[in-house]
Amino acid sequence: MEATGNLSWDGTFNAVKNVGNAIGQVGTAIASGINATSSITGLLYADAAASRKEAAAYYEQGMYQVQAADTLRLAQIRADQDRKYAAIQAGRKMQAAQQTTLNYVMAGNTILRDLERTNAAARARAAASGVVYSEGSAAAVQRANVGAAYRDIGVADLNALTAHILGFEDASAMLLAGMEQADLTMNVAETSARQLELAGDFAVKSGGYAASVTRQEGLMKFAQTYVNPFGS
DSSP: OHHHHHHHHHHHHHHHHHHHHHHHHHHHHHHHHHHHHHHHHHHHHHHHHHHHHHHHHHHHHHHHHHHHHHHHHHHHHHHHHHHHHHHHHHHHHHHHHHHHHHHHHHHHHHHHHHHHHHHHHHHHHHHHTTOOTTSHHHHHHHHHHHHHHHHHHHHHHHHHHHHHHHHHHHHHHHHHHHHHHHHHHHHHHHHHHHHHHHHHHHHHHHHHHHHHHHHHHHHHHHHHHOOOTTOO
16 A cells, blocks of 8 residues: 555656646746847847938938029029020120210210301301401311310310220129139039038948948847747
8 A cells, every 4th residue: 555655646747746846837938038038129120220220320311412403493593593694684784885886976066066056166266357267377276276276176086986895894704703603502502412422322331331330230130039939
C-alpha cells in the first residue's frame, strides 16, 4: 500500500510539473510575441519618421520654389517699371529738346523779320532823302544789317542743332540706362532664383539622406531586438 501511494504521488507531481513547464513555455511565447511586436512597431515608427523627414524636405523645396517664383515675378515688375520710367523720361527729354530747337528756329525767323523791317526803314529814309537806296551808304547800311542778322541766324541755327543733338543723346542715354537697370534687376533675380532652387534641391537630398539613415537605424534596431516567437 505504501509503494502504491508513492507511485501515485510521483505521477501527480510529474503531471503538475509538466503543466508548469507548459505554462512557462506559453509565457515565454507570449513574451517573445510581445517583444516581436515591439520590434515591428519600432521599425514602423522609424519608417514613419523617415517619411516625415522626406515630406518636410519636399515641403521646404516647395517653399524655396515659391520664393524663387516670387523673386522673378517681382523682379519682372520692377524691370518693366524701369523700362517704362526710362521711356517716359526719354520722351520728356526729346520733347523738351524739340521745343528748344523750335524756339531757336523761331528766334531765327524773328531775326529775319526784324532784318526786313530794318532794311525797309533804311530804304525809306534813303528815298525820302533823295538818295538811291541800292547804292552808296544806304546800300552799305543794308549789307551791314544783313551780315549781322545772318550771323545771329547762324548762331540760332547752331543752337537749334545742338539742342536737337544733345536732346537725342540724353534721351538715348536715359533709355539705355533704363534697359541696363532692367537687365541688371533681372540678372540679380535670376541668380537669386537659381540659388533658391539649388537650396530646395539640397533640402530634398538632405531629407532623403536623413530618411535613409533613420530607416537604416530602425532596421538595425529591429535586427538586434527581434525575436521570432515561433522559433525553437
